[in-house]
Amino acid sequence: DGSPMVAAVRAAARAAAPLRYFSAWFCPFAHRATLALEHHRGAVAYEWEEALGWEKRPPTGDEDFSARERKDWFYHWKSPGLLAANPQGMVPTLLETTSGRSVYESLLCIEFVDELAIERGSSAPSMLPSCPFERAAARLSAQRVNKEVCSAYYRVLVREDDAERRAGFAALCDGLRVFTSELRGDFWGGNSLGLVDCVLLPYAYRLYVLQHYRGDHFVVPSAGEEGLWERYHAWLERCLSLDYVARTMPDKVRYLEHVAKYAEGRARSKVGNAVRRGVAAHDYDDKLDGDDAR
Template identity: 35%
Template sequence: MQMSGELTIEEKAGNAPLRLYCGWFCPFAQRAWIALEEKGAAYEYVAIEPYEEDPEKPGGYSKNPLPLEEKRRRYPDFVAASPRGLLPAIEYHTSTGQIHRVFESMVCVEYLDELLPGPSLMPPIAAPEQRALVRAWCAWANEKIIPHFYRLLMRQSAEEREAEKRQLLDGLRCFAEAMSPVSSTGGAYFLGDDFSMADIAVCPWWTRFHSIGATYRGLEIPHGGAFDRLHLWGAACEGRPSVARTIVDQKRLVGNYSNYADGSATSTVAQTLAGKA
């Protein structure tokens, strides 16, 4: 429980047939990272630095991505797995000498869940309606929660920020309303006792709301009503060892996000949200 992301990165530096291409700063990559930790898998953490270097910045680089060609030159194996050069990606060398390559964060999570033994991150195949519930709320996270967080950071007018904050909180409230009740034994995950992909889809940002969001935009998650369920959920996720082991130093993280907050980021997330990619 006292392990933090930086220590886990050191611990997982050795060779393994299962490689995670990751970045300490990247919440999308953290999703796949949590899945690997959840499974107790042997894996190699391969650090990718996809941004232009900037020695002034915490971590040593900016939020301006290297051109894809430059990423391919520096990290050919990573770009072979992730055609847009985006984190995360997985490379798995099977015992029969095949190489599997997987990209796209939630796709990596589901791949790892299907590949590896250990606790399942999805309801069983005999409960398709429960599987659909989890998948629908993962999609909700990607469409109705996460984009508003980045836009809240990126928008430069107070009015636009207010609108994004409202939509972010609305997306979170609906997510909380869709959760199962807290179980009789106190299980407060999205499904109650069972930690699942629906939790993984959102919890890397929960941490960031309280560090990056609070620092740059005074973001506070309200209490009362459905938000009480959300706070119980957030505490349960952050307390889970698989998640705790992937949480990095938040001061370092806050510094790393200054480009979003001052409007100078040109990352793919930033460009997509500006309608340019």
């Protein structure tokens, strides 16, 4: 029956059914989706499923040679629900349980949540500018931050050569410089948290682990460059002072313990495998670095 009333009832039911949110407490990519959901809290109902974890075991025998050298690799376990919703098995994944449709890839998840929330009458401002030119600029910056800052974070953590780590950290700082020089107000796009802030924030919050595992050369300057670093830290503090942001942050000690498997090169995740074989974290290959590579 295609009557408008039936369509309206179906639409209401869809709106009411919470999304299943496949996530992991430690995952900075998923953290981006969480920030979008919490920015629009109330507008998009969701049920969090902790869908990814770690198990320590010896390799299965099909791994590359470096995997055979040790017996204490950490592999992901993945929930059946996650694998059904996203065969690549990555968090964040958002599933509409009534239709079986899913959305994944963290940058897309932010935009998807934002659009859905606006459609459902969110009272929070959109996370993207309304002008098409500015939207394009925001997407460009979001991708750049992801490549320059976030992928460099993994280079510093996973690569074993000190020179490579330092080059990674220099690239990370350059990425932060560009981000900071683009700030138009309290946040990247003006006066509320938006797409670009949301891409960077989970990593900006986690940078303390680099000093812990790599030493004092791996600390973002606290001041200097004509106030640029003061502006960067003020941005970070401003973000963290938002209630809905602060309550999404993982415990620092617990995260530090978790990330040891990356710092020690023992994490057999797609990102970990990609960076170990010498490509950028954002260039992982589902076949080369995924289950087949294990």
